[in-house]
Amino acid sequence: MGRTVECFSRPENLRCSGLSHIQGVIVILPPAVQLLTALFLATSIGRRKLRNSLIFIEAFATFALAAGDFVLHEAARDSSPSFLDTFQVADRAIGALSSIPPFSYTLFLLLYLNASVLPFVNPLYSNIYRYSFAILIPLIIVFNELGGLLSLDYGVVGGTIAQGFTDVNAQMSSHTFTVVTLATLLVIQLGAGISCGILTYHMDRIEKLGDGIPGTYPSAMMWVTAGTAVGAVEALLAFAGANFVTVLVRRVLVVVSRLFVIIALTKQAYESLIPPLGTGSLPLENKTNLRSKISNPRYSTFTHFHNRFLDRTRSLYDIGPSDNNAMLGRGPRRVTVTYDRVNPPTLNQPFANQA
Numbered sequence: 287m288g289r290t291v292e293c294f295s296r297p298e299n300l301r302c303s304g305l306s307h308i309q310g311v312i313v314i315l316p317p318a319v320q321l322l323t324a325l326f327l328a329t330s331i332g333r334r335k336l337r338n339s340l341i342f343i344e345a346f347a348t349f350a351l352a353a354g355d356f357v358l359h360e361a362a363r364d365s366s367p368s369f370l371d372t373f374q375v376a377d378r379a380i381g382a383l384s385s386i387p388p389f390s391y392t393l394f395l396l397l398y399l400n401a402s403v404l405p406f407v408n409p410l411y412s413n414i415y416r417y418s419f420a421i422l423i424p425l426i427i428v429f430n431e432l433g434g435l436l437s438l439d440y441g442v443v444g445g446t447i448a449q450g451f452t453d454v455n456a457q458m459s460s461h462t463f464t465v466v467t468l469a470t471l472l473v474i475q476l477g478a479g480i481s482c483g484i485l486t487y488h489m490d491r492i493e494k495l496g497d498g499i500p501g502t503y504p505s506a507m508m509w510v511t512a513g514t515a516v517g518a519v520e521a522l523l524a525f526a527g528a529n530f531v532t533v534l535v536r537r538v539l540v541v542v543s544r545l546f547v548i549i550a551l552t553k554q555a556y557e558s559l560i561p562p563l564g565t566g567s568l569p570l571e572n573k574t575n576l577r578s579k580i581s582n583p584r585y586s587t588f589t590h591f592h593n594r595f596l597d598r599t600r601s602l603y604d605i606g607p608s609d610n611n612a613m614l615g616r617g618p619r620r621v622t623v624t625y626d627r628v629n630p631p632t633l634n635q636p637f638a639n640q641a
Contacts, residue, residue: 293528294449294460295384295434297426297467297521299536300351301377302528303359303448309530310356316537317349320544327548331555337397338551341544344390348540351380351387362447373447374440381434385427388471392423394547395478395514402507402554403481415481419474426470433463465525472521479514482507506554513546 291304305313324345327338358376362369396419404412437456440449451457489504520539526532624632 291529291533292450293533294438295381295430296464296524296528297430297433297471298348298351298384298387299524299533299540300355300384301380301434301449302355302533305359305530305533307360307363310359313530313534313537314352314356316534316541317345317352320541321345321349323541323545323548327551331552335397337394337401340390340394340397341547341551344387344394345544347383347386347390351384355380364445365447367442370440370442370447374449377440377449378435378438381438382431384434385430388426388430388467389423391517392419392426392471392474395419395474396423398510399478399481403485406485407481415477418477422470422474426467426474429463429467429470433460433467436460436463468521468524472518475514475518475521479511479518482514483511486511506550506557509546509550509553513543513550516543516546 291302293299293302295301302313324342328342331338354376358373358380362373365373396416399415399419404415436459437452438449439452440447442448451460486504486507489507516539520536520543523532523536523539622634624634
């Protein structure tokens, strides 16, 4: 009968003792695939935004910690008792650094929602999401550290170095912190997925009516929704405990979840380079990047647009002839522009005695 598998950093699916050599090699393959997919993101579009880089940081930290954990447990097989102190220091270091993956992923979700979802929802709900994430992310780190490092003891069992809890109370305390960490991760992913899904649904309805809102990417948000849904399933599976099958399935689900997110970021990056059909204007992200290259009327010393022309949901092609006077601040001006939406804009420059 095989040894019992126990993962002492269960939210990250790390520090799993009791796996055979072959099992250890198999379960390290999904983190390697995750790193390769994140490397594609980093080399193509990851340098453009911090939130994209966080996906690569999570993948790199996951693979590095999983590889270090594998090497450490392999070295502990049939090792001498003198290796116990080295094993204890290395294992605690892996446990302390295991908060990097969930911190990077949840921070990515916060930044993505803040840039792509929250600007288009009710300000009250936006603030609720922001403050909730600001509170829950630090809690994940604290509870994860307590659950993975609290009251652990190390010793030699059957010629193999192993770790365990000092007593039942310590085990229950660690289990409680782990459950809270997993529940918080589950809530964050469900919240992000539901918000993206609802906004995607409404954006699809608006597009079917022949309109669209610049700066929104429904197809990309659909992939984020799918990614967070798979991530939520992975978090639910963590409540079932640890064995070789659950460890492997959870790591595969993480790869699928992050692959969906990478697809979303890639689609959004390339869609931002293409003007939405019928709007005649670049998406908001490109407008922001072009401000340093062209003259922007919003920041010029000439007459500024009326407030309604600063509305992000309107394109310049939505401005009718009746809006020309308000937009141009018509009054004692010598030049006016007439645009009837059919013919090209006409520049009217009267003589001085007609002004």
